[in-house]
Amino acid sequence: SQQGEEDPQALSIQEGENATMNCSYKTSINNLQWYRQNSGRGLVHLILIRSNEREKHSGRLRVTLDTSKKSSSLLITASRAADTASYFCATGVSGTYKYIFGTGTRLKVLA
């Protein structure tokens, strides 16, 4: 399967704590993107990191990319109950129109 792997599959933390989720992939990529999905609704784009970038920040989000290990991590700092959702990574496969999604991490932030 070309599908990327994410870990952990599920994560439960207290409000105010940091949440870290990891993504591994198999192909050569243009970029890696992280999405949030609330309860079976559409995917909301969070952040894109290009293959020549190593780290990127957006508000409370920090993303790292290690192309030698084919892996990425998403850190959400000072989490809030509203961050409760599923988080997916998606890689843009080089030379194609294809995006491959990771298996997802279900995050629960307890108030």
Place this chain on the structure above:
Amino acid sequence: DTEVTQTPKHLVMGMTNKKSLKCEQHMGHRAMYWYKQKAKKPPELMFVYSYEKLSINESVPSRFSPECPNSSLLNLHLHALQPEDSALYLCASNPPGGSTDTQYFGPGTRLTVL
């Protein structure tokens, strides 16, 4: 306008029905996608259109028939579906240039096949 719209939001159909899902974007994107998503699973790619031509078909059964009438509109025609086709169907688009840019998703159509 960074919005992808999908209609209907919910659809219930019998196995002998014919129905269509509609997706629209006005961002000037020339690549449009259909994904299928089952509960607690990631989206699975079904079809990709680039410049109104079908460029990727991920071996999807012929009971799903995509159509791209113009650069803003993408349809998915459904016929003789099975109960296992019940899922969330997501449309997405991104600027030209392959998978080099942000992909924008619509809210999805929740399909139930009885």
